[in-house]
Amino acid sequence: MRQITLSQAVNEAIAEEMRRDPTIFLIGEDVAEAGTPFKVTAGLVEEFGTERVIDTPISEPGFMGMAVGAAMTGSRPIVDLMFGDFLFLIMDQLCNQAAKAHYMSGGKLNVPLVLRTNLGATRRSAAQHSQSLHALVAHVPGLKVALPSSAYEAKGLLKTAIRDNNPVVFIEDKLMYQDKASVPEEEYLIPFGQANIVREGRDVTLVATSSMRQVCEKAADLLSEDGISAEIIDPRTIVPLDETTILSSVKKTSRAIVVDEGHQSYGVAAEIASIISEKAFYHLDAPVIRMGAMDVPVPFSPVLEDLTVPTPELVAQNARKIVFGEMIHGL
Amino acid sequence: MRPKKTNIEDYLRMYRQMVKIRAFEDNANKLYLDAKMPGLTHMYSGEEAVAVGICEALLVTDKITSTHRGHGHCVAKGADFKQMFCELLGKEEGYCRGKGGSMHIADQSNGNLGANAIVGGSMGIATGSALRAKLLKSDDVTVCFFGDGATAQGLLYEVMNMAALWKLPVIYACENNGYSEYTTTEEIAAGKITARAEAFGIEAHQVDGQDVLAVNALAQKLVQRARKGEGPFFIELMTYRYHGHHVGDINRAYYRTKEEEFEWKENRDPIKIMGQWLASEGIASESELKVISDTIYTEANEAVEYALAAAYPDVSEVTMHVYAEAS
DSSP, X not given: OOEEEHHHHHHHHXXXXXXXXXXXXXXXXXXXXXXXXXXXXXTHHHHHHHHHEEEOOSOHHHHHHHHHHHHHTTOEEEEEOSOGGGXXXXXXXXXXXXXXXXXXXXXXXXXXXXXXXXXXXXXXXXXXXXXOOHHHHHTSTTOEEEOOOSHHHHHHHHHHHHHOSSOEEEEEEGGGTTOEEEOOSSOOOOOTTOXXXXXXXXXXXXXXXXXXXXXXXXXXXXXXXXXXXXXXXXXXXEESOOHHHHHHHHHHHSOEEXXXXXXXXXXXHHHHHHHHHHHSGGXXXXXXXXXXXXXXXXXXXXXXXXXXXXXHHHHHHHHHHHHTTGGGXXX | OOOOHHHHHHHHHHHHHHHHHHHHHHHHHHHHHTTOSSSOOOOOTTOHHHHHHHHTTSOTTSEEEOOSSOHHHHHHTTOOHHHHHHHXXXXXXXXXXXXXXXXXXXXXXXXXXXXXXXXXXXXXXXXXXXXXXXXXXXXXXXXEEEEGGGGGSTHHHHHHHHHHHTTOSEEEEEEEOSEETTXXXXXXXXXXXXXXXXXXXXXXXXEETTOHHHHHHHHHHHHHHHHTTOOOEEEEEEOXXXXXXXXXXXXXTTTSOHHHHHHHHHHXXXXXXXXXXXXXXXXXXXXXXXXXXXXXXXXXXXXXXXXXXXXXXXXXXXXXXXXXXXX
């Protein structure tokens, strides 16, 4: 099968959907001729024109709000938010307007839009261009949140997001844009709320979102050298969350580590760990471990920044502790 | 100017629509005072000519976005008393099945995209609706209602910039009622409000918001021009709210005088002004206007009784409509 990058996969998904549905348009800063700083939308303006691939001024709340109004009245906008850190700029339009319109109107208004943005540290971009803020939006009822973990996942999930009748926040890891994966030529969609069992295992479940999937795959390789068999679950969407697949896995392995690149405190890893503890407690042989980004603003200096994110070595280290029973002595 | 016969029905309808808003608000206020309404509400009384003058220039297919002080826009855009009162009381038959309440009534069948409890929160929505009209080659116009207080929100300037760049069919209707919550407008707004729109090259007008004919005449022209792609436009409508910021804002002496309120109610009331004009033009006598008013107040009373007796939503609805179903 052909290999394409995550960036190409996103581009293909947008192009295919725009060909299918004339009410879809793309809006954001430098999405047209520039194709975004990451070149993800490059070439789309040539096919669809500036009417449907719309460059905006640097006015995130403005174009986010406009997407909400367009979505309410019959368009299906795809909003490009250049960096996930800018979520803080658009919170009112996303969380007070888009997320609540359907509920507040008793189901009369729909807001079918996709907000594409990114997450991920270690790009040496410092504290305002490196955050992984998906927990913020996952906290708000009315929003769906997708976290693709590969090019294959990105294409299938994005097509589903575009066809969803709700506001969907679609967050790509900006460090994965050039990562290649096998992606079929023929059309496919990946449904929301169905986790992917990336690798089957026996001794410990690693729940991994976004690029933490690759971290956990490397961790699993390290663990296999010690005879530990790790199962990796990628939730794909954290809202809706496929609890069933996660819980079935934990009930089988009796141990779980949840790895997510958001800040560890009050985060997505904490939520999933809590669900496991509440619903699979009597199947557990060890405490459920959260692994997230360190609770510090992302530092610039590489020697500092690399300390802030989960690594395969750290995941494997924690897995060994809970599998070999060291947890009873504390971490 | 003698009114043309063909316009007589329009004039009478504008009068009726303004009385409808006043009747709705009088009843809403009473529901609050009698402790029959949950929460608070923000009265539109005094500003009727703004909503009616503009909405009478719109078609059902045209859109509006509204504010926390939104009952007037909702009535003026064609909403029904019963469903509105049901919504105010949190009843299942309300426009939003009781989930929105006073500050979130939406009536998309008449093009009302919803009231908004975030001051300035709907400016993006209105401008986006206009962007959609342009992209999908629809000739509808969107009117964005907001108060003078909302001119302090940055969102307005972001979206006016884009609306002007892309010539969107949107009309920004700033209801300047003199107060930003409990603070006079002079204290919160530097310079002229219309100058802010003009800075983006947007044609801006100021109009007496108590004169429904003046508002409507301007709105008719601007809506037609916006429909032809000559938008956006900005209107500052000089008006006054009779009640406090909300129904619970009773002691207002620290920010405005009783004499000022009396002056507006006595000499600047939009319904009185229109009534006097209709009488002086021989379109309707005082007694005929009283019949119109009495009929509307009776309808409002009946709608209130209906809403008081109506059912609350089933508790199972609490989790309904968080997410829209697949189409």
